[in-house]
Amino acid sequence: MTTKPITDQKPVMLRVTNKKMENPGYATLFFDFNLIFKPGQFIMVWIPGLDEKPYTISHHSKNKFAVTIEAKGIFSRKALTLEKGDLVGIRGPFGNGFDIRPGQNAAVVAGGCGMAPLATLVEGLPESITFIHGARSKDFILFPDRFTIPREFCTDDGSFGHKGLVTDLLAHRITHGKPLDMVYTCGPEIMMYKVFELCETHGIPCQVSLERYMRCGFGVCGACVCGKQVVCKDGPVFHSKALREMKDFNKKALLKSGKEVDLSLYFSWRCQ
Amino acid sequence: MTTKPITDQKPVMLRVTNKKMENPGYATLFFDFNLIFKPGQFIMVWIPGLDEKPYTISHHSKNKFAVTIEAKGIFSRKALTLEKGDLVGIRGPFGNGFDIRPGQNAAVVAGGCGMAPLATLVEGLPESITFIHGARSKDFILFPDRFTIPREFCTDDGSFGHKGLVTDLLAHRITHGKPLDMVYTCGPEIMMYKVFELCETHGIPCQVSLERYMRCGFGVCGACVCGKQVVCKDGPVFHSKALREMKDFNKKALLKSGKEVDLSLYFSWRCQ
Amino acid sequence: MSIQFLQRTLKNHTVLASGILGNSKDILERVYENGCGLVTLKSIGPEQRDGHKNPTVIDLGCGMINAVGLPSPGYLNMENEWAELENRNFPIIASIYGGSVDEYRRVAEYVSAKKPDFIEINISCPNSEQHGMIFGINRESSRDVVSAVKSVISIPLIVKLTPQAPDIADIAKTCEDAGADAICAINTVGPGMVIDIESGRPVLAFKKGGLSGPMIKPIAVRCVFDIYKAVSIPIIGLGGIMTGEDAIEMIMAGASLVGIGTAVRYRGIDVFKKVADEMDAWLKSHNLSHTDIKGAAHKD
Amino acid sequence: MSIQFLQRTLKNHTVLASGILGNSKDILERVYENGCGLVTLKSIGPEQRDGHKNPTVIDLGCGMINAVGLPSPGYLNMENEWAELENRNFPIIASIYGGSVDEYRRVAEYVSAKKPDFIEINISCPNSEQHGMIFGINRESSRDVVSAVKSVISIPLIVKLTPQAPDIADIAKTCEDAGADAICAINTVGPGMVIDIESGRPVLAFKKGGLSGPMIKPIAVRCVFDIYKAVSIPIIGLGGIMTGEDAIEMIMAGASLVGIGTAVRYRGIDVFKKVADEMDAWLKSHNLSHTDIKGAAHKD
Ligand SMILES: Cc1cc2nc3c(=O)[nH]c(=O)nc-3n(C[C@H](O)[C@H](O)[C@H](O)COP(=O)(O)OP(=O)(O)OC[C@H]3O[C@@H](n4cnc5c(N)ncnc54)[C@H](O)[C@@H]3O)c2cc1C
Ligand SMILES: Cc1cc2nc3c(=O)[nH]c(=O)nc-3n(C[C@H](O)[C@H](O)[C@H](O)COP(=O)(O)OP(=O)(O)OC[C@H]3O[C@@H](n4cnc5c(N)ncnc54)[C@H](O)[C@@H]3O)c2cc1C
Ligand SMILES: Cc1cc2nc3c(=O)[nH]c(=O)nc-3n(C[C@H](O)[C@H](O)[C@H](O)COP(=O)(O)O)c2cc1C
Ligand SMILES: Cc1cc2nc3c(=O)[nH]c(=O)nc-3n(C[C@H](O)[C@H](O)[C@H](O)COP(=O)(O)O)c2cc1C
Ligand code: FES
Ligand code: FES
Numbered sequence A, B: 001m002t003t004k005p006i007t008d009q010k011p012v013m014l015r016v017t018n019k020k021m022e023n024p025g026y027a028t029l030f031f032d033f034n035l036i037f038k039p040g041q042f043i044m045v046w047i048p049g050l051d052e053k054p055y056t057i058s059h060h061s062k063n064k065f066a067v068t069i070e071a072k073g074i075f076s077r078k079a080l081t082l083e084k085g086d087l088v089g090i091r092g093p094f095g096n097g098f099d100i101r102p103g104q105n106a107a108v109v110a111g112g113c114g115m116a117p118l119a120t121l122v123e124g125l126p127e128s129i130t131f132i133h134g135a136r137s138k139d140f141i142l143f144p145d146r147f148t149i150p151r152e153f154c155t156d157d158g159s160f161g162h163k164g165l166v167t168d169l170l171a172h173r174i175t176h177g178k179p180l181d182m183v184y185t186c187g188p189e190i191m192m193y194k195v196f197e198l199c200e201t202h203g204i205p206c207q208v209s210l211e212r213y214m215r216c217g218f219g220v221c222g223a224c225v226c227g228k229q230v231v232c233k234d235g236p237v238f239h240s241k242a243l244r245e246m247k248d249f250n251k252k253a254l255l256k257s258g259k260e261v262d263l264s265l266y267f268s269w270r271c272q
Numbered sequence C, D: 001m002s003i004q005f006l007q008r009t010l011k012n013h014t015v016l017a018s019g020i021l022g023n024s025k026d027i028l029e030r031v032y033e034n035g036c037g038l039v040t041l042k043s044i045g046p047e048q049r050d051g052h053k054n055p056t057v058i059d060l061g062c063g064m065i066n067a068v069g070l071p072s073p074g075y076l077n078m079e080n081e082w083a084e085l086e087n088r089n090f091p092i093i094a095s096i097y098g099g100s101v102d103e104y105r106r107v108a109e110y111v112s113a114k115k116p117d118f119i120e121i122n123i124s125c126p127n128s129e130q131h132g133m134i135f136g137i138n139r140e141s142s143r144d145v146v147s148a149v150k151s152v153i154s155i156p157l158i159v160k161l162t163p164q165a166p167d168i169a170d171i172a173k174t175c176e177d178a179g180a181d182a183i184c185a186i187n188t189v190g191p192g193m194v195i196d197i198e199s200g201r202p203v204l205a206f207k208k209g210g211l212s213g214p215m216i217k218p219i220a221v222r223c224v225f226d227i228y229k230a231v232s233i234p235i236i237g238l239g240g241i242m243t244g245e246d247a248i249e250m251i252m253a254g255a256s257l258v259g260i261g262t263a264v265r266y267r268g269i270d271v272f273k274k275v276a277d278e279m280d281a282w283l284k285s286h287n288l289s290h291t292d293i294k295g296a297a298h299k300d
Helices: A074-081 A112-122 A167-177 A189-202 A240-245 A261-270 B074-079 B112-122 B166-175 B189-202 B241-243 B263-269 C026-035 C081-085 C101-112 C132-138 C139-150 C168-177 C214-230 C244-253 C263-267 C271-285 D025-033 D079-086 D100-113 D133-137 D137-152 D170-176 D214-230 D244-253 D263-267 D271-285
Strands: A013-017 A017-025 A028-033 A042-047 A051-056 A058-063 A064-070 A087-094 A106-111 A132-136 A153-156 A180-185 A206-209 A237-239 A252-254 A258-264 B012-017 B017-023 B026-032 B041-048 B052-054 B059-061 B065-068 B087-096 B104-109 B130-135 B150-155 B180-186 B206-209 B238-239 B253-254 B260-262 C003-005 C008-012 C014-016 C037-038 C057-059 C064-067 C091-097 C118-122 C157-161 C182-185 C189-193 C208-212 C235-239 C259-260 D003-005 D006-008 D014-017 D038-040 D056-058 D064-066 D091-095 D116-123 D158-160 D182-185 D189-193 D208-211 D235-238 D257-260
Touching: A013 A028, A013 B253, A013 D263, A028 A252, A028 D158, A042 A074, A051 A064, A051 A074, A051 A112, A058 A112, A064 A074, A064 A112, A106 A112, A106 A189, A112 A132, A112 A180, A132 A167, A153 A167, A167 A189, A180 A189, A189 A206, A189 A240, A206 A240, A237 A240, A240 B026, A252 A261, A252 D056, B012 B026, B026 D091, B041 B074, B052 B065, B052 B074, B059 B112, B065 B074, B065 B112, B104 B112, B104 B166, B104 B189, B112 B130, B112 B180, B130 B166, B150 B166, B166 B189, B180 B189, B189 B206, B189 B241, B206 B241, B238 B241, B253 B263, B260 B263, C014 C271, C026 C037, C026 C081, C057 C214, C101 C118, C101 C139, C118 C139, C132 C139, C139 C157, C139 C168, C157 C168, C168 C182, C168 C214, C182 C214, C189 D214, C208 D214, C214 C235, C214 C244, C214 D189, C214 D208, C235 C244, C235 D257, C244 C259, C244 C271, C259 C271, D014 D271, D025 D038, D025 D079, D091 D100, D100 D116, D116 D137, D133 D137, D137 D158, D137 D170, D158 D170, D170 D182, D170 D214, D182 D214, D214 D235, D214 D244, D235 D244, D244 D257, D244 D271, D257 D271
Parallel strands: A106 A132, A106 A180, A132 A153, A180 A206, B104 B130, B104 B180, B130 B150, B180 B206, C014 C037, C014 C259, C037 C091, C091 C118, C118 C157, C157 C182, C182 C235, C235 C259, D014 D038, D014 D257, D038 D091, D091 D116, D116 D158, D158 D182, D182 D235, D235 D257
Antiparallel strands: A013 A087, A017 A028, A028 A064, A042 A051, A042 A087, A058 A064, A206 A237, A252 A258, B012 B087, B017 B026, B026 B065, B041 B052, B041 B087, B059 B065, B206 B238, B253 B260, C003 C008, C057 C064, C064 C208, C189 C208, D003 D006, D056 D064, D064 D208, D189 D208
16 A cells, blocks of 8 residues: 555555654654655645645655644644554645755744744754744644754743744844854744744845645645745745735635635634 | 657548559558558558548658558548648557568568558568569559569469469478578468468468458457457467467458458458 | 356456457457456447447547447347357356337347346447437436336346436436346446547547546446445446456445456456456455445445 | 637637636736636635535546535625726636525626626536536526526626536527527536545545546537537637647637636646647647637538
8 A cells, every 4th residue: 555656646545653742732643655755845634534634744764754733623633643553645745845055054943833844854954054943832842852953942931942932033143143044934924924024134035834725735726825826836935035025925815715814814713 | 740759549640741653553652750660560540531441551761651552442542542741640550560580581472452561571571581472463563663672473364473373482482492480471361361371281380460340459449359369459460379269360250330241241341 | 256246156346348349259258268257248239230430449548539339230130149159158248229219129138038148238328329328318218228128138137327317326226116137337428529630620430429448437436436325236337447446446436346448458458357356456455355345435 | 919709808718717726816817927818716606615625626647526615705705806806907707606596696796796807607516515517407497597697797698517418509509598698618527536445435525526637628629519519609618628739629629718727737827828829839830810720620
């Protein structure tokens, strides 16, 4: 069953080969499969009989990959109950992934579960980068012991590292040390927007990974459009240039019905 | 238009680039196209609005190929009126083609228009082969000046070469000179059967190119079956081994309706 | 391992689709020797008929389009073949068609007396002006044909349906109620048309033709799924089956046997053995039996 | 070079099919900038509707299967979009659907007042239990919807048909007689079903879905061919068009414009420009004009 290539066509069924509870709200599901992928790309994960949702790859090696899922709504909560041996369908990978530049002075800014797509990116970047990671509290710091590259932490409640926002740390770094030549970020959209603003102010190119409701994953159905961009296909990673023209960034999103709403409404709707 | 590859899928349209009347009843139509093919294979030739029939390739070079057609019924008579610039659709090539052995002591036995598939075969065989060609009369000797390999001729009326049958010449050759190691033949089925019988008697392996009514050309519709063989796909060239078991060889054929009839009836029906 | 189908024993679940190679005993025997469990003859009609001019069958890459036009020697012109088939060592389905209820009845009665193992009525062929399809898209005419045929034959009756019926499950149920012993689904899809733009002409001489092969598999699977919910007689599922996995999919939709036609083109005449072996291998590796998977896609 | 369609000037013959990307002004504008002559909005329904759960759209290699399930903000919840679209510099078709004749009328009246260039009624969508397709397979219901909508709108009316109609040409003629200004053919084919054999479940959450893309082109071409013989109003032909040659084939069958949907997946968002350029190049190399080839496959 695991010998078929995984493609962007119909899902290929894989069994969960391992599961790690990262904390009470996050779990990582491992699969034994040689997936060809680039950091920042995503796959569609199908739980037969339930639904299918996009997830980024959080671990990747020659014969293994993993997704790390935060329990939020019906689907992700169900995903956290999957056990070794359970079947899920995978199609992909989709999207463009990060545009990895060889620069020594990049910064990676992760917020909460936004660590997931950045993890495999960080593993390919040089030691000299700046690595900032924020979460609501200590327990929600994802992959605390995973990287050799040192991380600066911050939490909303101060339970670990700096008490405050990732943007505090990023702003500090910008004004101290060598000029940054690229900032990669993933996390809540409001956070990414703040990072983008900061980068714009200081003329630093930046790449953010957006999230919208998705159906096809390959640029046909239009569910995920954000301004003139098709997030699943042109993104999910966007450069500063596209972000500048993207009038819906941190402002609007389409509900499942196609109705355009404020981003806050979008996230509250997704509860259901 | 001529840049698309010709395949066994839907016809690719080519313009006749040249036409040569071989005699009042035979014409050769040339096409400028690099067709990948093996002697003995055939193509389906479609005259839009009329019909589509199988023809063998009678000339082949890197950028040119030709079919040689004998005026018989509605289709082939129409084909003889085609002119330079006219469009026909080609799909193929189909079938297996001759199994060319390096042997120095082969014989090639052509009857009438059965010369067509043998011509490109002969061009690939060594000078030392025996080459026998019969026709009803001198005018119907196809490609009289084409080959460097010498030919022994015979005609039904004695107007050229030996008066009599190709099998007379073959029988003579078998009993004079080095033992033949392969006989390739194409012509009327009764002639090929006689050649086969002669070969069997003398233990010489033989390859004959059969003809049956065809539709698909690729072994699906069953129009062309002959015993257990599917002529378009397993043939049209058959070895002695298959011929021995082929109880319909020189006996039965299926009409267009699928009705099985004696071979003589089959050929008279095809008049219509 | 052999299986049961309408009281007959078959060596496996594969069936040769009608109109594919099935023109003579010799070739049917070869198909059987190449692993096919049950072979179907090319549909037999009320009179001798040449079918359409060529092109009649064109490959489109993900399937074929054909308008062969129901060529047939005519049921009265096949004595040789029936004589040969009498001494067969393999089971056959005789497929028949007609232009009226009466023709169906006449052909069926005659053919049934020749003792094929099953008779299949093709009420679904889209490739001829006068014959076939019209019966299969309409509840009343389907019922009339099935009852008429059923009343004159002594062997099990299979009815072959068209996906062009607005509600194929309803037609299947109607046929079951009228006495059908099994359903065969589906015949070709469409019809479709392919135009050659250089000449500006439809490629098929008949202009329109039915689609078959991989591209119709989703439609075939859906039809079998719908029919399975509606009837309790067995279904021969066909349309686009190429591999053992395709066959498993069809069985999960509800098929008891799987028909194979166009795949002969893509995988050769031994496709039957290949598909049967692949099915066995899949079932074995999943530790499942045919009974376990039949209709499995209907669970929630 | 520009062309005329129902008294409007379009820059070329390509049309964005409904349900493809057409979710907001911004993206429609991008499609237009990528060479599309006329863009269609995703079908708008009577109320807010989420559509089905995922998977809703699956690629099958030679096309796609989808059961998005007619998601729609609902016609009353699109004020922002209408406001934005008011200042557009490109022509649009507003596609609508309903669950009853009255709903079609209500939605059409409201939408027509927003002044899209054309209104298209989708009487052919197979992906929802209550909506759509039933109207398009039946002569009476097609007529009722078309007359009702026609009586309340002031812009040209396009009717989008389903190939599942037993006689699509007859439905088209009925629509023409009821006042349709153009026909759009075809919507997706089937429905079909794809079962995942490992889990034994249909892959689409809605189980069944419509087929689109290259594998349906022969059916689309045949439908347009049949409709062209039956009506004198223009036809937007779509279904599987990938290249300029496909577009030429559709026009030879009788289409005035060609719709493109699934090909966005295979050739990118600039497929419109590619197809338009390829058509021009083909016509030029053959020394032919659009008028020369329209309906050319109907000559004998
Ligand atoms: C390209 C892409 C990659 C993704 N990668 C991952 C990943 O690696 N790991 C992961 O856990 N999720 C990822 N997601 C999100 C994931 O697809 C689901 O949306 C998420 O798991 C919630 O799904 P659900 O059905 O359980 O909850 P829903 O019913 O969709 O939402 C449940 C609750 O979560 C809130 N919520 C949902 N999404 C967010 C958000 N982004 N920010 C803040 N609140 C939110 C909602 O407001 C609601 O309170 C990705 C999404 C995209 C588009
Ligand atoms: C694999 C294959 C390769 C072929 N290659 C060639 C080729 O290179 N050149 C060529 O001219 N034809 C070739 N043919 C035959 C060709 O396909 C047509 O059958 C032939 O041109 C007659 O077609 P028609 O429609 O004009 O005549 P029909 O209407 O089919 O027949 C007209 C008349 O010719 C007679 N006739 C037809 N075929 C034969 C025959 N083989 N022997 C004796 N009498 C016959 C019929 O009895 C009838 O009198 C080939 C056939 C096959 C199956
Ligand atoms: C060339 C050809 C001829 C066919 N002739 C018949 C026929 O005579 N009777 C019939 O019931 N079905 C006929 N069919 C339909 C097939 O039996 C089968 O239902 C259809 O092709 C779908 O199966 P497939 O996709 O495996 O080919 C024909 C199909 C093809 C391709
Ligand atoms: C994902 C998807 C969504 C669709 N949604 C709609 C829709 O809302 N309304 C409609 O009329 N057609 C809809 N269609 C049908 C297309 O408009 C088009 O008729 C069909 O896909 C055939 O064209 P194609 O092969 O070029 O895609 C949809 C098709 C797809 C693939
Ligand atoms: S998810 Fe369909 S276009 Fe992005
Ligand atoms: S021509 Fe169809 S099987 Fe030979």
